[in-house]
Amino acid sequence: MSKTADVKHDIQQLYRQLLKQLGLNARWGQKQMIATVANHFLAIKMDAEGQRKGDNPACIVEAGTGTGKTLAYMVACLPIAQALEKKLVIATATIALQEQIVQKDLPAIKKHGGYDFDFQLAKGRRRYVCVSRLDQALSQNASLDPTQALFEDELALKLDGQQQALYKDMVMQLGASKWDGDRDAWSDPLPEDHWRPITTDHRGCTNRRCSHFNECPFFKARAGLEQADCIVTNHDLVLADLALGGGAILPAPEDTIYIFDEGHHLADKTLKQFTHQQGIRQLNRWYGQTRSGLKKFVKEWQGGGRGAQLSDQVQEHVQSLEQQLISLEQFLDQPAFSPQDGYQQQESYRFPQGVVPTELVQISHDMGLTSARLARDLGALHELMDDVVKGEQNGLAKDQAETYLAAFGLLQQNAEQQLALWQAYAKVDTEGEVPMARWLQHWQTPERVDLEISASPILAANLLQENLWKRCYGALLTSATLTALGRFDQLLTHAGLNPKSAMLAVASPFNFSQSQICVPKEAVEPGPEAVFVENLIKGLEAQLNPDEASLVLFTSRKVMQLVFEGMQDHWQDVILQQGESSKQRLLNQHKQRIDDGEGSVLFGLASFAEGIDLPGDYLTHVVITRLPFTVPDRPVPAALAEWIEKSGGNSFMQLSVPEASVRLVQATGRLLRKEDDKGRITILDKRIVSKRYGQQLLQSLPPYEQKFAPR
Numbered sequence: 001m002s003k004t005a006d007v008k009h010d011i012q013q014l015y016r017q018l019l020k021q022l023g024l025n026a027r028w029g030q031k032q033m034i035a036t037v038a039n040h041f042l043a044i045k046m047d048a049e050g051q052r053k054g055d056n057p058a059c060i061v062e063a064g065t066g067t068g069k070t071l072a073y074m075v076a077c078l079p080i081a082q083a084l085e086k087k088l089v090i091a092t093a094t095i096a097l098q099e100q101i102v103q104k105d106l107p108a109i110k111k112h113g114g115y116d117f118d119f120q121l122a123k124g125r126r127r128y129v130c131v132s133r134l135d136q137a138l139s140q141n142a143s144l145d146p147t148q149a150l151f152e153d154e155l156a157l158k159l160d161g162q163q164q165a166l167y168k169d170m171v172m173q174l175g176a177s178k179w180d181g182d183r184d185a186w187s188d189p190l191p192e193d194h195w196r197p198i199t200t201d202h203r204g205c206t207n208r209r210c211s212h213f214n215e216c217p218f219f220k221a222r223a224g225l226e227q228a229d230c231i232v233t234n235h236d237l238v239l240a241d242l243a244l245g246g247g248a249i250l251p252a253p254e255d256t257i258y259i260f261d262e263g264h265h266l267a268d269k270t271l272k273q274f275t276h277q278q279g280i281r282q283l284n285r286w287y288g289q290t291r292s293g294l295k296k297f298v299k300e301w302q303g304g305g306r307g308a309q310l311s312d313q314v315q316e317h318v319q320s321l322e323q324q325l326i327s328l329e330q331f332l333d334q335p336a337f338s339p340q341d342g343y344q345q346q347e348s349y350r351f352p353q354g355v356v357p358t359e360l361v362q363i364s365h366d367m368g369l370t371s372a373r374l375a376r377d378l379g380a381l382h383e384l385m386d387d388v389v390k391g392e393q394n395g396l397a398k399d400q401a402e403t404y405l406a407a408f409g410l411l412q413q414n415a416e417q418q419l420a421l422w423q424a425y426a427k428v429d430t431e432g433e434v435p436m437a438r439w440l441q442h443w444q445t446p447e448r449v450d451l452e453i454s455a456s457p458i459l460a461a462n463l464l465q466e467n468l469w470k471r472c473y474g475a476l477l478t479s480a481t482l483t484a485l486g487r488f489d490q491l492l493t494h495a496g497l498n499p500k501s502a503m504l505a506v507a508s509p510f511n512f513s514q515s516q517i518c519v520p521k522e523a524v525e526p527g528p529e530a531v532f533v534e535n536l537i538k539g540l541e542a543q544l545n546p547d548e549a550s551l552v553l554f555t556s557r558k559v560m561q562l563v564f565e566g567m568q569d570h571w572q573d574v575i576l577q578q579g580e581s582s583k584q585r586l587l588n589q590h591k592q593r594i595d596d597g598e599g600s601v602l603f604g605l606a607s608f609a610e611g612i613d614l615p616g617d618y619l620t621h622v623v624i625t626r627l628p629f630t631v632p633d634r635p636v637p638a639a640l641a642e643w644i645e646k647s648g649g650n651s652f653m654q655l656s657v658p659e660a661s662v663r664l665v666q667a668t669g670r671l672l673r674k675e676d677d678k679g680r681i682t683i684l685d686k687r688i689v690s691k692r693y694g695q696q697l698l699q700s701l702p703p704y705e706q707k708f709a710p711r
Contacts (some may be wrong), residue, residue: 003083004042010079011038014113018075021112029067029506033478036061037076040502041084041257041474050085051254051473058475058501060263060491062482064508064702065669069478070105073259077476078109078117078230080257086473087251088230091238093262093269094611101261102232120221120228122250124237126199128221129170129181131212132402134198138167163194170198174215181217202248203409206402209389225250235266239273242467253471263477264662267494270460271636276421279443279450280332283325283418287318290411294318297404303388303395310381317374324367331359332451337440347442350635353642354435354458361426368422375415382408424455434459437639458640461496469496480508481665484658485700510672512702516680517668521709523686526626533562536625539684541567543623546574547599549590550621553609553667555628560603563625577603587612594618609667620679622671627685627697628663629656657693661700668701 015034019026040059047053063069081088092098098121106119170186173179183190183199205218213219225231231250238250238258246253260266294311301307337349356364385408387393388401396404429435434457441452457463468475477495484490488503522539526532540563544550554560557579564577574593576586586602593600594617602608609628632641632651641651671679681704688694689708698706 007042007079007083008038010083010115011076014079014109014115015075017115018071018109018113022108024068027068027509029063029509030069030072032504033061033063033067033069033072033506034076036502036504037073037476038080040476041077041080044474046084055470056498056500057469057472058477058497060482060488060497060501060503061476061478062488062505063478063480064506064510065480065672066508066510066675067480067506069480069506070101070261071109073261073476073478074105074109077257077259078115082117082229084257084473087228087256088259089238089250089256090230090232090259090261091235092232093235093265095234096611097261098232098234106230106232117229118227119230119232120224122225122231122233122237123182123184123221124240124249125201125205125218127183128216128218129174129183129198130200130205131174131181131215131217132206132210132406133200134167134170135212136403137198138164138171166190166194167198174217180220182221200406201410201413202244203413204406205409206386206389206405209386209405210402211399222249235260235262235269236273239270243273246467246471253468254473257473258468258475260475260477262479264479264481264491266477267460267464267491270463271456271458274460274463275454275456275636276417276424277441277452277454278418278421279448279452280325280329281450282452284322286414287322287325290318291315293407293411300400301395303384303393307381307384307395310377310384313377314374314381317370317377320370321367321374324363324370328360328363328367329451331357331363332440338442348439348635349442350437350439350638353646354429354438354639356425356438361428364422364425368419368426371415371419371422375412375419378408378412378415382412421453421455425453434462435639435643437636439635454635456636458636458643459496460494463496465496469498480669481662483700484661485696490658490662508672508702510675510677510702512672512704514678515671515704516707517698517701517704518680518682518706519686519689519708520682520684523684523688523709525686525690529559529562533559533566536563536684537566540623540625541571543682543684544571544601545599545621546571546601548621549594549599549614549617549619550601550623551608551612551614551619551670552601552603552623552625553628554603554605555626557605559625560605564603571601574599575601575603578605578608583607583612587614590614591618606663609663609670612670613673614670615673615677619670619673622668622679622681624664624667624681624683624685627660627683627687627694628667629660630663632656653693657696661697664697665701668704 011034015026015031018024037059044057045053061069061073063072077088090101092101102119102121109115110117110119170179174181179185183195207213207219210216233250238260241247241249242253250256294315298308298311301311382405384393385396385401385405388396389398389405391398395401424436425438427436436455437458438455441454443450443452477491477497482488482491483505486505488505491497492499492501520539520543522535522542524532524535524539536559540552544552554563560577564572564575567575576590578586580586581589590600590602591614606628630637632638632655637655641655644651644654668681671677671681688697
């Protein structure tokens with residue numbers, strides 16, 4: 001047999017073995033998915049160096065709830081990746097799915113499939129303790145974040161008693177091999193202000209130069225990645241690795257087959273990864289802290305020469321940036337950019353079509369040039385400290401040099417982030433080019449008072465094309481909701497995927513006709529808030545049953561709270577409202593009430609419309625209070641809608657309706673989680689039947705029995 005035939009045989013054998021050992025029945029949709037994924041990856045051509053040939057690496061599979069997509073893609077991809085000598089990276093958008101894959105799915109396949117492979121969970125550096133910082137924090141009784149140690153006018157922040165006891169306990173647990181340094185494995189939740197001083201990122205890490213390298217939790221975990229056939233991680237870590245050039249944390253993209261589960265999140269997460277933001281006060285504070293840190297370094301540095309020269313240059317760059325920042329503040333201090341009187345939390349000003357005034361372009365250009373010089377010289381100081389740690393240069397004790405090595409790495413990273421922002425503002429978008437969103441954010445909260453300058457791409461297509469699709473050996477995007485209005489067009493556009501990609505939509509095996517989707521006579525079109533809330537209260541009190549398990553989904557926290565406050569006392573007694581306690585605790589309370597034979601009503605927002613799993617009697621009624629349209633009032637969606645309109649399109653039909661379709665499918669998908677589940681979905685937004693686009697939204701839903709009140 002050919003190699004391809006051998007791999008297909010291994011896949012079939014693995015699938016049969018798992019069905020038999022796990023007592024499962026073969027599902028037609030699952031078999032379709034396995035065949036589509038396997039045929040796609042086996043059809044990819046490889047050159048003599050084992051690299052992909054061609055420009056079509058991605059396979060796209062929408063697999064409805066109950067398909068068994070996790071088992072399907074593992075059965076298809078594990079043998080293929082091993083046969084092609086590629087790493088398999090499974091990336092999810094949520095921790096819950098990661099845990100399911102690592103703790104349940106992969107162990108089951110390894111145990112019952114008769115298939116030998118190793119797998120590992122991958123996390124970023126900041127999920128692990130830095131032993132060097134932990135040691136220094138205790139030995140100096142100070143919060144040893146190097147930026148703080150250098151920048152707080154040489155005054156170390158003393159540990160409180162709770163921190164000191166915590167850090168001592170961590171050292172003991174590490175020494176006794178009772179803790180592996182993973183934040184998520186610590187016995188109790190760790191407050192961010194206790195965790196941040198004892199962790200680091202790639203710029204603050206001295207790697208093999210660190211005297212604690214051999215006991216470093218992050219590098220111990222990473223060593224396991226090099227041996228693993230399959231790596232489970234999240235979308236954010238994949239994108240962070242790609243932003244570092246690929247292969248910095250995870251395997252190189254060219255040697256990787258990626259599986260993006262919950263793939264409908266990938267484009268949005270990419271935009272967040274490549275968004276640039278800086279606050280005016282934040283920058284002023286950073287400039288001052290950097291100068292203070294350099295003064296401290298100059299006092300301690302005994303090597304003269306290049307170290308002293310670079311220190312002088314860095315301080316000159318910072319001084320120039322402080323002057324340029326004054327010019328920027330003066331320019332932005334004009335009525336057009338100022339918030340309205342009496343704002344309480346935040347207001348933003350978005351530059352129409354991403355076009356910023358010529359004067360701001362020039363200021364950004366100048367600050368970009370200076371930031372580039374600053375990043376260059378901080379990088380040179382970082383290299384100098386590396387030479388000291390290696391013993392190739394004198395001037396500081398090794399432990400001092402290690403601290404400065406980490407600190408200058410962080411400073412260089414911050415300077416590069418500032419540079420990216422100024423470059424985004426100095427760039428003038430050309431005609432026909434997809435513009436960037438550029439905006440100002442005014443913050444006035446108890447936690448923060450600042451003017452933040454931001455820039456972001458409005459489409460992830462080019463970023464994913466350049467950083468991922470052109471480089472990876474292959475990729476699978478899968479989710480229960482990849483199509484919008486029954487088509488993959490929206491995903492292809494936003495994620496930059498080849499229209500010739502292998503695409504499959506697998507219907508859910510559930511019997512939807514046993515459940516109803518209802519639009520009752522109480523349904524109304526949204527109007528003024530007070531009237532809308534009053535109508536919702538009437539509709540909910542008419543449609544809810546206090547003795548059953550219900551989930552009521554809102555698009556506004558304020559409306560949710562007003563509806564709760566307006567409902568009668570006996571209803572408030574059975575309602576559990578999002579925000580009252582943690583999401584998991586609310587779900588546990590809800591389940592306990594049902595187990596006790598009582599009724600329970602969950603009030604939730606968007607995060608309750610996706611990802612929560614309440615099978616059987618735990619949920620028999622879902623209520624949609626309002627169609628889940630995204631109002632493009634946030635800067636990036638608003639800029640995208642504006643660009644679509646300027647290009648001659650209709651942003652509502654091209655953007656808002658398809659996105660609402662996806663969210664509506666996700667929301668209604670909370671009802672049926674197992675094959676024998678049944679119940680009803682009530683939509684209290686009359687537009688689902690009164691508007692033309694409402695019919696499109698209805699047609700994109702699974703085939704529930706439809707029951708509508710006469711119009």
